[in-house]
Amino acid sequence: MDLLKWFREGNFSGVFIDSRKPLEGGLFICIRGDKFDGNSFALTAIDAGAKAALVERHYYDDNPAIFEGKPIALVENGEKTLLSLAASYRDWLDPNVISIVGSGGKTNTKNMFAEICKRAFETHATKGNLNNHIGLPLTLLNTPVSTEVLVLEMGVSRPGAMKTLASVAKPDIVLMTNVGTSHIEHFHSKEKILHEKMQANAYYQEDHLLIVNGFDPMLNNLPEQPFRVIRTEPEELKVIDTDEGIFHFEYKGISIHLQVPGAFQMHNALLCIEAAREMGIDDHVIQEGIEHYRGESQRFMVSKRGGITIVDDVYNSSPDSISGAVETMLMLTGKRHIAVLGDVLELGESAEEVHREIGHLPQVKELDLLFTIGDFASHISSHHENGKHFRDIRTLINTLNETLQEGDVLLVKASRAMELERVLRGLEIDNE
Numbered sequence: 001m002d003l004l005k006w007f008r009e010g011n012f013s014g015v016f017i018d019s020r021k022p023l024e025g026g027l028f029i030c031i032r033g034d035k036f037d038g039n040s041f042a043l044t045a046i047d048a049g050a051k052a053a054l055v056e057r058h059y060y061d062d063n064p065a066i067f068e069g070k071p072i073a074l075v076e077n078g079e080k081t082l083l084s085l086a087a088s089y090r091d092w093l094d095p096n097v098i099s100i101v102g103s104g105g106k107t108n109t110k111n112m113f114a115e116i117c118k119r120a121f122e123t124h125a126t127k128g129n130l131n132n133h134i135g136l137p138l139t140l141l142n143t144p145v146s147t148e149v150l151v152l153e154m155g156v157s158r159p160g161a162m163k164t165l166a167s168v169a170k171p172d173i174v175l176m177t178n179v180g181t182s183h184i185e186h187f188h189s190k191e192k193i194l195h196e197k198m199q200a201n202a203y204y205q206e207d208h209l210l211i212v213n214g215f216d217p218m219l220n221n222l223p224e225q226p227f228r229v230i231r232t233e234p235e236e237l238k239v240i241d242t243d244e245g246i247f248h249f250e251y252k253g254i255s256i257h258l259q260v261p262g263a264f265q266m267h268n269a270l271l272c273i274e275a276a277r278e279m280g281i282d283d284h285v286i287q288e289g290i291e292h293y294r295g296e297s298q299r300f301m302v303s304k305r306g307g308i309t310i311v312d313d314v315y316n317s318s319p320d321s322i323s324g325a326v327e328t329m330l331m332l333t334g335k336r337h338i339a340v341l342g343d344v345l346e347l348g349e350s351a352e353e354v355h356r357e358i359g360h361l362p363q364v365k366e367l368d369l370l371f372t373i374g375d376f377a378s379h380i381s382s383h384h385e386n387g388k389h390f391r392d393i394r395t396l397i398n399t400l401n402e403t404l405q406e407g408d409v410l411l412v413k414a415s416r417a418m419e420l421e422r423v424l425r426g427l428e429i430d431n432e
Contacts (some may be wrong), residue, residue, distance in 0.1 A: 003027070003054075004088050012051060016139040017082075022048035027141075029054045030078045031134065035417055038078060046070060054081055060392070079134070086137030087168045093143060095150040096121075097209065098275060101162070101167055101200045102213075103193065104175030104321045106131065107296050108260075109177055109268040110153045111243060116289030120281045121148040128135075131155035136165050136284075149279075154200055156182045157229065157346070159192070162199035169205045173278065175271045176219060177210045180320040185348030188292055190428060194218055201227060211274050215267050230278070232270040239266075245331035254283045260295040262328040298421065300325055302332070306429030307406035313413040314420040317344045319358055325413055326363045334409030336368040340396070340423055341381075342414025343374030351376045359383035371396060397426035404429065 006012055006027075013025035015280030019041040022028075027320065028045035030038035030053065039059035043066065046053055052071040056078050060067060075081040090097070098117075100110040107129050114125035124147040126139045131153035143150055154165045164428030179194045187193045201210055204227045212219035214231040222229060226369040233252075251270055257409040258265055269290050276286045295301055298315035311329050313321075330337055346356050358364060359380040373390045390396040400423065404410065414420045 003085055004092065007085075007089055007306060008092060008145075015082075015085075015138060016045070016050075019045040019048060021190050022050060024049035025051050027052055027054065029082050030056055030059070031082065032056070032078065036332055037088065042072065043067075043070065043076065046072075054078060063161060065168050077314070078116040082137045082141075082224065083133065083164070083168055086140040087170075088171060089143075090140050090150075090168065093145065093147065094151075094408045095124075095143070095147045096173075096279070097150045097152060097169055097171045098173045099152045099154045099166075099171035099176065099267045100175045100177065100202055101154045101176075103180030103182045103197075104318055105264055105268050106155060106314075107155045108265060108299060109175060109271055110151055111174070111289060111296060112265075112268055112293045113272045113275060114151045115293045116276045116281060116286050117149045117151060117279075118383075119285045119289050120279075122146045122150045123149045125151040125152065126153040129153060129155065132157075133161060134163055140168065149317045159196055160188045163202050166200050166202045170205075171200060172205070172207070173211065173275055174200045175275055176200075176210065177214055177271065178216045178320065180318050180348065181347065181350075181354065182316075182318045183346045184348040188348070190218065201225070209275075209278060211271055211278075213267050213271060230274050232267070232274055237266070237270065242331065244333060245328045250352065256287055256290050259291060259293060260300075262300060263325060264324045274424070300328065308429055309402055309409040310424065310427075311409065311411040311413075312421075312424060313411060314418075314424070315416060317342070317413050317415045317418075319344060319354055322358055322413060323361055323363065325411060326361070326367065329409055329411040330363060330366055335405065335407035337409045337411075338365070338369040338403070339364075339367050339411040339413070340373070340400070340420065341377055342372065342374050342418035342420050345415040345417055347376075352379055355379035356383070357382070360385075373420075374414065377414075391427075393422055397423055401426075401428045 012027045014023050016023040017031050028050040039056050042053040054075050055072045055331050057074045061081045097292045116122040146389045152169050156162045165391045194400050208227040211230045214220050236252050239248045246258050247266045248257040301312045303310050313325050355376040356379040370384040370387040378389040412420050412423050
């Protein structure tokens, strides 16, 4: 089976790896994970509408009879096949590939930039945060053949992973948001994190371009590279007005009135402006795209419930993002500013020290009330005069329901594995 030829000729509607989310006419690729073996779901996927399935040879050899007469092809390793097929499809499709990398802000930047690009080109972008060694090739293989610009989010948590992603995506332009301490447990230093992020440029061509956030000290002081580097320029930024944490600013002759709160969103926008201009997109299109962007679910999403301002930032967390989130929520009008902060994970041996440093942040000390939960977050609240740590989420929710008053502003934030959306679901206040 010449899979690439089938893709070129449109014989598959796309690729999927989860039989619970079947794609009619798609190709099901069997992936072995930590909890499930995709090979055991190949027939389920075919019955649900898959045109064919790629089954690993070892599984077929153990179960040949069940596949008799079924539209399958054998591969040695499903994950490696997914990556190699995606790389071949990217080369054949040959869109202009823009990759977003960084310790934080990737999804916001990716979607903000996609809002610009889709107004000028046939554009496809990573859905959600499908940004790892499985999600990225899936994004590529589900890219329409008419695509001119492909905007890819590239995320890694362990050394060596970025080069694998780059070998598949081969980005023409890389936007780098920042270098923080996310996943430092596996990298041990910010310098090694920066080295890993820079591997996004490993397969650069002559016209390759890296655009970095000039507000980040490490990125602003990059050594000379064998490709062109643009730094956003803080001195060119003029803040015109700020209302409820939302910035109206000018940058190099373009005026932008953001629709999402946070200085970090302004920094994301500068990356988008520089990249879009390099691609020849007119300023009025750039402005329209950025100002149309409304943010992402669970990433500093502001809503009103029962007269209380809720800031849902439960998707993930890091020391830098906590600093930015608390700083921004303090800009929101309210009688009291209350934060619920959970553990920041994957900090390794530095976990206790980092949480203690978060507790000493000036903006954290400005909070009227601070509630924490987790194994390490007590080191945040222990430094706050109105801080309280909780050992179980039910007690935390009950205390919040007893504490919250009309006019309060509530921020809820933690690493993804803490699942603090449970706190938001437990609030006994009505939606507006």
